[in-house]
Structure formats: structure tokens, C-alpha cells
Amino acid sequence: MSYQSVLRPGLFEGQTVIVTGGGSGIGRCTAHELASLGARVALVGRKAEKVEAVKAEIEEDGGIASAHVCDIREEESVSATVKAIIQEHGGLHAVVNNAGGQFPSPLTGINQKGWETVVRTNLTGGFLMAREAYTQALSKSGGAIVNIVADMWGGMPGMGHSGAARAGMVNFTQTAAYEWGHSGVRVNAVAPGWIASSGMDNYPAAMRDWIRNLATHVPLKRMGTEAEISAAICFLLSPGAAFINGDCLRIDGGASQGSPIWPLPDANNNEPFNGFHRSSTPKVLSDD
Template sequence: MPEPTPTDRPGGYRSVLRPGLFAGQLHWVTGGGSGIGRCVAHELASLGARVVISGRTPDKLARVAAEIAEDGGRCHTIAFDIRDEDAVKAGVARVVGEHGPVAGLVNNAGGQFPAPMLAISKKGFDAVVASNLTGGFLMMREVFVQSMQRHGGAIVNMTADFRNGMPGMAHSGAARAGMSNLTMTAAFEWAHAGVRVNAVAPGWIASSGMDTYGGAMKAIIPKLKNHVPLRRMGLEAEVSAAIAFLLSPGAAFITGVTLPIDGGAPLGGDIFPLGSEARSVPFDGFHRAVTPEVLK
């Protein structure tokens, strides 16, 4: 009998996409050591991809790689800072040299801190823009130049729910909006090479990143679901499913879009209140998902 694929294994990732969809392909997830990136890496591996995860902390990457190996998948790690241009160039060269062409890039790495706009220093603003926009640009450019320009591929960038601005995170909102615009430009300029570029814009997702916040933000997080028409937070697997689809052949004629994954949070207003019932059923596909402490 043939060796079972990771999705055939009991208790494995429950992807809605067909087993073996990405077999033989190399997919790279930045920020793959935790949160949504960890989930995406697991799903891509469960669909047969050889996965590379990168980030700044080798130990976190190693733990995720070990999880994927336990589930029957294949995962390689490489640690560097996406804000460092020379490190990005060298990192991409190493991955392409050791593992071959990159079929899919998930530009997930990033980070921010809550602060009112009047209290954000230039240093703080620059740091968040570097993490959420400049670093992503460097990854896109180098993966295109060193691989996709010749072999084609698909890129999915990470933005956020910035449709109504991002009060309390002006630096992140500016960077995320910039990434959405950069996605459109790259989609146009790189289409000739058979490269598609899209983005996802998650809203309030129950992920480990929520546990990094303290103070007033920590107190607000458990109440966020009350401001979502679907009356719940999203799960990491619901973001990963959209990313995996955008990387797939089913999205072959989709490029330059930013897909909101936010439960309709930016819609409506106080004039028309939300209904009291909560009938939305989440897609719980990630078998290793962990509920953030702040939501327990």
C-alpha cells in the first residue's frame, strides 16, 4: 500500500482542500514560528508541500518543524530578520540553492504595539513599518528575482483589517495599507512571469499574538466578538484556508486582491445594532490550535 499523506493520518490537519494539492512544491512561510504562520505551515505541509518557515527565533521555528515532522510533513527552517536587506538576499539564496524554486511565498511576518497616534515616536513608527511593510517588500522582491521570475509562483501578503483606519495602531494601519497597495503593484508588474500576488486582511483572530498585549488592550480583547456581525472571533485555520486557496490552482485568475477575513466587523454601525444570536459555526481545521490565554 502507498505511504499515507499527512492528511490521511488520524488526528491530522483537517484542510478543506484536496490531499496532495501542493505535492512536490516548495512553499515558504515567514513568521512561521507561531500564530497564524504556524497554522499555515501545518496546512501547507498537510497538503504535501515541502515547507520552509523563517523568523528571528530558531527555537520557535524548530518546535514547529518538529510538530510538522510528527504529523508526517516536511519542514525546513531558516532564521534571519526580514528587515535586514543583506540577510534577506542571503536567506533567499540559501533556500533556493538548497531546496529549489519557491512555488509559494506567504509573507506573514510582522508585529506592532498598541499606542495612540500622538504617543508614537518616529523610532516606533519606523520599526512597525519595517516589520509589516519594508520587510515584506524585501522578501517579495528577492523571491521574485531569485526564483519566481524564471519559474512563476504565487505570493500571499499579510495585511490587517484597516478599512476604517486602525485607531490605537496608526503605524500598523499605515504599513498594512501600504502592503495592500504594494500587492496590487506587484500583481501588475509580475503577471508576465506567471506570478500572482494577493493579500489577506484578517480581523480579530484568536491567535497567540493576543497574549502579547497588556493593559487596556488586554481587557478589551475578550469583548471584541461583541462588535462582529458573526458574533465571534475568527480562528487561525480560517485565515490559513483562505491563504492556501489563494496559493492554489483554483485561484489561477485571481491576482491583486486583498481578501478581508474579519466576520464583517467593519460593516454597519451603531444606528443598526447587531443581532443577539450567535449562529456562526467556525471552521476548526487546525488540530494543534491553542486558545490564547486572554480568551480562556
């Protein structure tokens, strides 16, 4: 089997795209879709075994990928990684700033170290990667950047550190779009809602029932798939989005709209899209 993208074959032929956090979840899925559309994918992550495993998957499927170990929170590491990718692939055309992470806690339970760690991961790291990609390559050739944020509209209770960082990334997206547009560089963001992804398995067991109940709060009465996020990312990187700049697309099934006091009836006529041939159900959502 191969990835079943809704976009035309060969769309990114000859292009090099960085995908941070490419070793799992949405990043892994996006890397597979980009590779299936002809891109040379540079997988960036902190753990070599994860990005190497996805590289092997992509190559097994007939795509081109490279694996790069990098802590996006460290300026020198990011600069050196971007330089190495450009040298290896002969250029750079786009970046998917997907890497991120957080832990559940009320604000009163977050100390300074925890706060700063999450902000560095979800905001500073994305800024560093985008800046280096722009200054080393995209400012000369043009290109596109897509930043992955989160469903933090109206606050993010229980993960205030991540919500603050993601809101900052949306503002950074808008600023970069304005400052870098003259170079032919478009910068946009996508805000995934509750997505059935491997990242859900990283949360404590105590959150299992809460996670399994999330779909009831979505008007479509289901969680999203990784492929539904990847499809939007790939579109924003494509020529079809050539006049979209500085925007943030919510992909949450309408969960960020309306009010919790409005009753949600049972849903029908709603089938998820999943073109990812290597997708798997998170353990927390399985019936085992």
C-alpha cells in the same frame, strides 16, 4: 491526529513555500496546513527556537519543513535566506508574507523609532521578501505570493503605524500583481479581522477586557480561527485561484462593514471552522 484541510490531499505536492512568521499564530497554522497538503515548508522567523519547534511539529506529523533565522527588515539577510532556501529545496514556488508586529499607542505616543520599526516590519520586510523571491526564482518559474495585512479599513486608531504600513502593503500587492503578472506570478493579500491567535497574548494586561469584548462587534458574534485564515491563504496559492491577482480578501466576519450605530442581534447558525489539530486558545481568551 492530522490537519483537516478543506482542500484536496496532495494539492501542493513537490512545491516549496516560504512562510514568514511561521513560528507562531497564523503563520504556524498555515505552515501546518501547507505541509499536510504536500508542500515543503520553509519556516522563517527571528527566533530559532520558535521556527525549530514548528519544524519539529510538522515532521512529527509526517510533513517536510526547514527552519531559517532571518530578520526580514534587513535586505542582506532576506537575500541570503531566500538563496539558502532555494538551494536546500531545489526551487521555490510560493511565499506567505505573514511576519509582522506592532504595539498599541495613540499617534501622539509614537516616536520616530517606534514608527519606523513597525513600518519596516509590516511593509519593508514584506517587500524585501517578495522581491527576492521574485528575482531569484518566481520570475523564471511563476508562482504565487500572499501578503497578510490587517483590518485597517477606515483607519486604525490606537495602531496608526501598523495601519499605515498595512495599507501600504495592500498597494504594494496591487502594484506587484500588475508588474509581475506577465511572469505567471500572482500576488494577493488577506486581511484578517479579530482572530483568536497566540498573538493576542502579546498585548498588555490592561487590554484584556477590550480583547475579550471584540466578538460583540462582529456580525457573526465571534472571533475567527487561525484555520479560517489559513484556508483562504492556501486557496489563493492554489490553481483554483489562477485568475485572482492583485486582490485583498477581508476575513473578519463582516466587522469592517456597516456602522457601529446599527444594533447587532445575537447570532445563530454560525459554527467556526477549525481544522488545525494543534490549535490552542490564547491565554487572554481562556476562562482561567
